[in-house]
Amino acid sequence: MTNNERLVTAFASSLNIDASQVVDELEYNTIPQWDSVAHMVLVAALEKEFDVMLDMDDIIEMSSVKIAKEILAKHDVAF
Amino acid sequence: MSDWKSIEVFGLAKAEKQAWLLGQLNRLTRHHQAHCQPYANLLAGQGQQEGAAESLNAVPYVAARLFKMLRLSSTLPDNVFKTLTSSGTTSQVKSQIFLDRDTAALQSKVLVSLLSSFTGKARRPMLIVDHDGLTGDKAGFSARGAGVQGLSFLGRDHTYALNSDMTPNWPVIDDFMAKYANEPVLIFGFTFMVWQHFIQPLIASGRSNQLPQALLFHSGGWKKLQDQAVSNDTFKTTVRQALGEQVAIHNFYGMVEQIGSVFVECEQGHLHAPTYADVLIRDQETLAEQCEGEIGLIQVLSFIPTSYPGHSILTEDLGRLLGEDNCLCGRKGRYFEVLGRLPKTEVRGCSDVF
Numbered sequence: 001m002t003n004n005e006r007l008v009t010a011f012a013s014s015l016n017i018d019a020s021q022v023v024d025e026l027e028y029n030t031i032p033q034w035d036s037v038a039h040m041v042l043v044a045a046l047e048k049e050f051d052v053m054l055d056m057d058d059i060i061e062m063s064s065v066k067i068a069k070e071i072l073a074k075h076d077v078a079f
Numbered sequence: 080m081s082d083w084k085s086i087e088v089f090g091l092a093k094a095e096k097q098a099w100l101l102g103q104l105n106r107l108t109r110h111h112q113a114h115c116q117p118y119a120n121l122l123a124g125q126g127q128q129e130g131a132a133e134s135l136n137a138v139p140y141v142a143a144r145l146f147k148m149l150r151l152s153s154t155l156p157d158n159v160f161k162t163l164t165s166s167g168t169t170s171q172v173k174s175q176i177f178l179d180r181d182t183a184a185l186q187s188k189v190l191v192s193l194l195s196s197f198t199g200k201a202r203r204p205m206l207i208v209d210h211d212g213l214t215g216d217k218a219g220f221s222a223r224g225a226g227v228q229g230l231s232f233l234g235r236d237h238t239y240a241l242n243s244d245m246t247p248n249w250p251v252i253d254d255f256m257a258k259y260a261n262e263p264v265l266i267f268g269f270t271f272m273v274w275q276h277f278i279q280p281l282i283a284s285g286r287s288n289q290l291p292q293a294l295l296f297h298s299g300g301w302k303k304l305q306d307q308a309v310s311n312d313t314f315k316t317t318v319r320q321a322l323g324e325q326v327a328i329h330n331f332y333g334m335v336e337q338i339g340s341v342f343v344e345c346e347q348g349h350l351h352a353p354t355y356a357d358v359l360i361r362d363q364e365t366l367a368e369q370c371e372g373e374i375g376l377i378q379v380l381s382f383i384p385t386s387y388p389g390h391s392i393l394t395e396d397l398g399r400l401l402g403e404d405n406c407l408c409g410r411k412g413r414y415f416e417v418l419g420r421l422p423k424t425e426v427r428g429c430s431d432v433f
């Protein structure tokens with residue numbers, strides 16, 4: 001799987017949404033499934049999938065799929 | 080006006096802080112006057128025309144109980160994505176706080192910025208002294224659920240210490256303690272629950288010194304502990320007996336009407352106002368501002384709320400200002416203590432007092 005596919009899978013399973021909904025433009029708190037509770041599930045899934053540890057600023061700033069990729073890129077995960 | 084992120088959490092002395100915060104609060108007063116008709120009516124009833132207070136004590140305030148009586152929202156119904164309610168243990172009517180995305184996001188960001196000044200930016204393994212299932216309902220949160228949720232951003236490997244009947248979940252607690260015995264961890268819970276449902280059972284079971292690098296945040300009021308004659312000093316001593324001598328313990332004071340703005344206890348045992356918020360003490364009869372050392376009602380100010388007019392609230396809690404800019408811990412700003420809640424029968428005035 002490519003990193004993008006892994007990311008889409010992690011988002012879809014953490015938020016319990018269809019993979020087709022996981023697009024760059026998808027934003028935190030714009031769908032009921034991506035609320036603050038699910039956000040912590042998502043963060044844990046991304047950390048596990050990419051073997052990274054995100055700090056508080058990372059998870060606070062992670063307000064869209066696009067930004068999630070940018071943050072993971074800082075941790076040497078290339079998209 | 081400087082962006083809040085560029086300002087140190089406890090770094091501004093009186094004059095600078097007032098200049099910054101007053102600008103923010105006047106902006107919010109004008110915003111809510113324009114977007115919340117009941118709020119504009121309240122101000123008009125007081126003869127307040129413009130949001131142009133010249134000092135912090137002149138910023139108009141809303142009595143906390145008005146959030147139970149009126150629908151105070153400054154955002155369109157379609158933009159409300161979460162409604163917080165007070166836990167309402169003593170009264171049937173609950174406060175309702177309407178959040179839109181911007182206000183909720185700012186609450187999270189400010190809370191993390193504030194509390195991480197105590198924990199550092201790394202997310203610690205987190206033990207929550209409550210049961211799983213508080214945050215299940217997505218549309219509405221209780222104050223307790225919101226508190227747990229707000230702090231969860233500070234942690235990782237979130238572990239709930241209690242069963243749903245409030246008994247300790249020993250297998251889970253023991254696993255957590257074994258796994259993180261030698262790491263900085265974060266523990267959060269409501270003061271009484273930490274005492275009654277975690278620390279007391281730990282001691283009774285003979286477990287001690289198992290999380291020596293823990294930092295404990297706790298909140299929610301001292302009433303039930305005062306009834307048991309447990310002081311803050313006793314609380315801290317006992318927690319350290321149970322978890323470890325070096326455990327850092329920070330109470331904080333905050334309310335569902337101003338999530339994000341919390342007042343954290345420092346190493347000297349004083350509750351501190353951060354740059355983004357402030358407290359004033361008012362005489363409970365005349366509502367005039369009290370001097371340092373005098374007891375009165377606590378008024379809280381916060382630069383956060385745009386979706387509801389909660390930037391200046393008169394609480395029903397009694398407190399006392401202890402000082403400003405000169406706490407031995409080195410933090411700037413006002414510091415104070417909370418002395419409990421005004422007895423119900425003494426709540427005077429009504430909607431005309433705001």
Ligand SMILES: [Zn+2]
Nearest residue numbers: 345347406408
């Ligand atoms: Zn201090």
